[in-house]
Amino acid sequence: MYLNRTESSGDKVKSCDDEPKILVKIITALGAIAVAVLFIFGVIFAFASVYAPTRLIVTALLFIIGFGIAYYISRQPKTIVQKVEFSGQVQAVAIKCPNCSASIDAKSIKIVSGVPYATCPYCGNTFEVAEEPKW
Numbered sequence: 280m281y282l283n284r285t286e287s288s289g290d291k292v293k294s295c296d297d298e299p300k301i302l303v304k305i306i307t308a309l310g311a312i313a314v315a316v317l318f319i320f321g322v323i324f325a326f327a328s329v330y331a332p333t334r335l336i337v338t339a340l341l342f343i344i345g346f347g348i349a350y351y352i353s354r355q356p357k358t359i360v361q362k363v364e365f366s367g368q369v370q371a372v373a374i375k376c377p378n379c380s381a382s383i384d385a386k387s388i389k390i391v392s393g394v395p396y397a398t399c400p401y402c403g404n405t406f407e408v409a410e411e412p413k414w
Contacts, residue, residue: 310352317345378404 321341328334374383376399388397388408395408 307352310348314345314349317341321345374408376402376404377406378402
């Protein structure tokens with residue numbers, strides 16, 4: 280997981296958010312090259328199948344793998360937006376670690392499988408954030 284932080288060295292500022300974007304671009308470029316190579320060999324094997332009909336199987340496999348890689352590199356990431364509506368007055372309550380009673384930042388809360396978990400920056404305890412009923 281990449282944290283949203285910046286490092287400054289001299290006049291240049293480098294953000295850690297750029298690293299996954301660069302990696303995705305590299306994977307996309309390598310995937311496009313692989314698709315082109317697979318399709319070229321697929322065409323060569325298709326022409327060669329005139330002399331050996333069993334090469335049509337290899338041609339079909341090359342095209343299937345090429346289309347699979349093309350689909351993988353061209354799919355878009357899904358964005359999920361969750362909206363919460365409250366039916367009354369809402370007050371923010373400070374979250375405290377059950378182990379050491381230290382205050383927890385909102386930045387240290389992560390959603391894992393739909394359940395919010397917080398990690399204490401002082402003692403390292405990870406716990407589920409649950410709202411107590413008010414009645």
